[in-house]
Amino acid sequence: MLLRYTALVAVVVVASGCVQERVVHERRVVERAAPVEYTEVVAPQPPPVRVIEVEPMHRPGYVWSRAYWHWDGRQYVAVHGHWEPLRPGYHYVHPFWEPRGDGWHLHAGGWAS
Template sequence: MKSMPLKLALVAGLGLAFAGATTYAPPASAQVYVTQVGVAPPPPRFERVPPPRYGYVWAPGYWRWDGYRHRHVWVSGYWVHGRPGYVWHPAYWDHAPGGWRFRNGYWAR
C-alpha cells in the first residue's frame, strides 16, 4: 500500500513540471530570421481558424522553404501563448532584390 502515495506524488510532480513548461514564455526579442530564395512562394492556403482559446493567439500557416527538396512546404497554423502588452506579427515573405525573403513570426510591443 505504500506504493500508492508514491505514485500520486510522482503524478503530481509530473503535472506541475508540465504546467510550468506550458506557461513559460521566452523573453521578447526583435530577432527576425531571414531566408532568401529565388523562388516565389505559392499563394497562402485557406485554413479554418479554430475557435479562440483564452490566453493564446492564432499564428496563421505559411510556406517554408525546404532547402533539401528545393521547394516550398506548407506549415499549418498553430496557437502561440499570448504575451500581455505585445502584438504577434506572423511569418511572411516579401519580394526583395535578388529574390524572396522569409521573415519568422515574432512578438513586438
C-alpha cells in the first residue's frame, strides 16, 4: 500500500512540472447567429481520428459534452467529456474541429439559443 502511494505521489510530482499550455493561435470569437462565446484555437494539422472515450448512457436533466482533442502548441491532448445541466430554451453545441485556410479551428462548444 505504501509503495502504491509513493508511486502515485512521484507520478503527480513529475507530471505537474510537465504541463504547459502553448497555443499556435488563439482568439475570442462571438457568433452573431447564436450567443455562444468560445475560444478558437488554430492547429496546423488535423486532430486524431481515434475515439477518446465512449459516450455514457442518457442522464435525465443533463447533456453529455463530448470529449475532444485540444491543441497545446505541439500536439493534441485529450479533453474528457463531462455532464452539463440542461438549460431550458437552449441547445448544446458540442466541441468540434473545422478546417480553414490557415489551419484547423477548434470550436469548444457551449450553449446556444
